[in-house]
Structure formats: structure tokens, C-alpha cells
Amino acid sequence: MEKTVENLNKLYAETFENMDKMSKFLGRNCVDHALDFHYGHSIKINGKFTNELYPIPLVRFKLKEIKAESFFDVYTNKDYIGYFKLYPNKQEILSLNLKVFANFKHLIYGYNYQNELYNSEDVAQTKINIEKSKDTKFIIYMDIGNLEQIFSVVESFMTKPSQRFSTANYKCDCGHYITINTYNGACPICGKDSPFKRKFKIKCPICGTKCLKDQYGNGECENCGWKLGKLANKLKNRVIYPNPISLNKAKQLYSEGKPFETDLDDFVEALFCYSEMQFKYKGIYYSVELVGEDEYDIELCNSKTGETSIFKTEEDFKNNAKVEGKLLKNIWEETTERDWLQ
Ligand SMILES: [Zn+2]
Ligand SMILES: [Zn+2]
Known part of the structure; x- marks a missing residue:
């Protein structure tokens, strides 16, 4: 029995990890979602459905107000870790950019007449098929090969809310474990x-x-x-989470009609508040983190090359940190997205 549990844990470990990464991705993008289990999943082995039913985790959410679900399978291979389903009505599916699915293994079928497939090589033809169909509700099914694929699909349909709040987790009366980030x-x-x-x-x-x-x-x-x-x-007067400048400085800048710019001093002050910061220069992200045993050393890292440099003090960093051979303090005006590490 112990062995069986151990094996099951191993089998599900990756699945749960995928679900967790999906949840974090949605959270970062303020998409409210619920973690759930799907109990009637028959496992596909070598392309064929078996008679075995296994529970698999899924994440439920909405994209453009359309019900969406991403399932993470326990039986995976190099091109398959689960599947994604979107449930639009006729009007909704006709308004969607179906090209998003073109590069992925996907099926579009009617909810009422499940055998009716509307896929075509050509997206315009698919839309004509849908327009002519008797179906009023549809399912877009897509195999997920890796997390990047599902992230890119979700990203192309989601609308970012204008306001951010802290994440709240709770169990809803409907029985689902919910994570919300948005204002509604x-x-x-x-x-x-x-x-x-x-x-x-x-x-x-x-x-x-x-x-x-x-x-x-x-x-x-807003x-x-x-x-x-x-x-x-x-x-x-201090730089405190979640802003990269102090309240009084923001007030001053606002009264002058200027944007909330983070200068290098603010940035370093924020670093000692958050421990991890980032900025972007010429399309490349750089992370700046407090490292070492007492977290007093400052590490600058180029996210593309992985190249790092260490500075022993605040002053050392401000005066000597370089990016692309240039002193950071001299090119600071050209950096963007100065913020805590995203
Ligand atoms: Zn509910
Ligand atoms: Zn305001």
C-alpha cells in the first residue's frame, strides 16, 4: 500500500506542479480562477482512450467572460501535458481570433451536436462553417504540449484589469477553491x-x-x-512596498504634472525594502538582488546571459554597476520597468 501511495504521489507530482504554475501565471495576470478536480477522465495511452478513469486536476477561469478550463493529465509525453477547453457561444466564437489555435493540435466542435466538427485548415472557412451551423454553443479543445503554449494562448485572450489588489484565497459556497485578484x-x-x-x-x-x-x-x-x-x-518619506518611490515624492511629482519616475536612489532604497528588483535596458531585463549570508551584498544579473556581478555596499553599486560596459548611473534615464522583480 505504501508503495502504491508513493507511486501515485510521483505520478501526480508533476501534474500538480503544472497546475500550480498555471495558477501562479493566472494570479500574476489578475485572472480569477478556481482549482478543481475532474473525475471522469479516461486516460489516453498511445493515442487510444483506455477504460480506466482517473481524477486529474484542472484550473477553471474565464477569458473574455467565456468559461475556460485547463486540465493537467497524469499520463504525459513530450508533446502532451494536458488539454484546454473554451466554451463560447456562437456570437463569442465568431468574435474570437481563432488563428491563436492554428499552431496547436485543436478541435472545434458543437456542444449540442458533439460529433459535428467545424475545423478547417483555413480559419476563414472555419468561421463560415460555424456561422452556417445549427449549434449555438461550441467547444474549442486544444492539446497542451507545454506550459508556455497554454500561457501564450491565455495571454492572447485575457484582458488585464486596470487595478491590482492582493490575492485572496477562499472556499466558495459552491465548493470550489477560489483565487481572486481583480476588483469585482x-x-x-x-x-x-x-x-x-x-x-x-x-x-x-x-x-x-x-x-x-x-x-x-x-x-x-485609476x-x-x-x-x-x-x-x-x-x-x-520612505520607499515602501508596493510603490518604488516615497509618498511625498509621488505627491511632489503629481503636483508638477510629472510621471512617477524611480531614480537610482529610490531604486536602491526599494531594493532594501523588497530584496529583489528589476529594470530593463535595451530590451533586456536585469535583476538586482540582495544576496550573501546576511543579504548585504548586491547582485546584478543579466537575465539573458546570466552574467552576474556583486557589489559590497550601496555606494559601490550606485557608483560602479555597469551594463553593457556603461556605468548604470549614466544610462539610468534610458532604463525602463524599474520595479520589484516580476
Ligand atoms: Zn462559487
Ligand atoms: Zn491617485
Whole structure:
């Protein structure tokens, strides 16, 4: 029995890891989602369905308000780790860019007449087939070869919300384990309001616009982009999570009509607050992290080449850090996306 459990754990370990990575990916992109199990899955071996039914984990969410599910299979091979399903109605499927699926093994079929396939080599022809069909609901099925594939498909359909809140996890009355990041705070499965609905109103400390905050006081001003945080309100001159500049500096910049620019001093101050920062220069991301036993050393790393350099002090980093042979302090104006490590 112990051996069986051990084997089962091994079998499911990768599957759960994939599900977890999918959940984190959706979280980073503020797509509310639920973790679930699908119990009636018959395993495909050598391209044929077997009679064995296995439970497999899945992640449920919505893309453009359309129900979406990504399943992670236990029986995998180098071209298959699971499958993805999207459930659009006729109007929705006709409005979707189906080219997104063109490079993947996929099927488009009717929900009512399940045998009816609408796939064609040519996307325009597929749309004509769908238009002419008797079906009113459809399923787009796609085999997932690796996580990058499903990430790219999801990315091309998702709409990024304008506001960020802290992640909230809870069990909905419908029985699903839900992760929400967006402001509407509704269960993506049954639609019920979550106990973490972002309903608290607050005035933005920078520009005075009314905005929503979550139960932890986090949120984002839609007008000026300031990220709300309790600590920044208390320590007004310090760079405090989740903003890369201090509250007073942001106020000053806002009153001058300038964007919230992070200078090198702010960046290093933020580094000592978050431990991990990033910036982009000429299309390449650089990470800056506190490393070493006491985390006092500063490590600069080129994400493309993996090349790293270490600086012993703050001043050492500010004065001597180089990217592409140039001193960072001299090219700082040309860097973008100065932020905590994403
Ligand atoms: Zn629910
Ligand atoms: Zn504001």
C-alpha cells in the first residue's frame, strides 16, 4: 500500500506542479480562477482512450467572460501535458481570433451536436462553417504540449484589469477553491460575491480620486496609478512596498504634472525594502538582488546571459554597476520597468 501511495504521489507530482504554475501565471495576470478536480477522465495511452478513469486536476477561469478550463493529465509525453477547453457561444466564437489555435493540435466542435466538427485548415472557412451551423454553443479543445503554449494562448485572450489588489484565497459556497485578484471579487464559477469583494472606498493620498481598496488596504488609483498601501501613509518619506518611490515624492511629482519616475536612489532604497528588483535596458531585463549570508551584498544579473556581478555596499553599486560596459548611473534615464522583480 505504501508503495502504491508513493507511486501515485510521483505520478501526480508533476501534474500538480503544472497546475500550480498555471495558477501562479493566472494570479500574476489578475485572472480569477478556481482549482478543481475532474473525475471522469479516461486516460489516453498511445493515442487510444483506455477504460480506466482517473481524477486529474484542472484550473477553471474565464477569458473574455467565456468559461475556460485547463486540465493537467497524469499520463504525459513530450508533446502532451494536458488539454484546454473554451466554451463560447456562437456570437463569442465568431468574435474570437481563432488563428491563436492554428499552431496547436485543436478541435472545434458543437456542444449540442458533439460529433459535428467545424475545423478547417483555413480559419476563414472555419468561421463560415460555424456561422452556417445549427449549434449555438461550441467547444474549442486544444492539446497542451507545454506550459508556455497554454500561457501564450491565455495571454492572447485575457484582458488585464486596470487595478491590482492582493490575492485572496477562499472556499466558495459552491465548493470550489477560489483565487481572486481583480476588483469585482466574484467567484468565477458560480458568480457569487466573495467575502473579499473590493468594496471599501478611500481617497487616493496623491491625487484625491476615490478608489477601491481591499481588506488589507491595498488597491490602485485609476487616475494617477499610485498603489495603495497602509505603510506608505505612515512613512511618507520612505520607499515602501508596493510603490518604488516615497509618498511625498509621488505627491511632489503629481503636483508638477510629472510621471512617477524611480531614480537610482529610490531604486536602491526599494531594493532594501523588497530584496529583489528589476529594470530593463535595451530590451533586456536585469535583476538586482540582495544576496550573501546576511543579504548585504548586491547582485546584478543579466537575465539573458546570466552574467552576474556583486557589489559590497550601496555606494559601490550606485557608483560602479555597469551594463553593457556603461556605468548604470549614466544610462539610468534610458532604463525602463524599474520595479520589484516580476
Ligand atoms: Zn462559487
Ligand atoms: Zn491617485
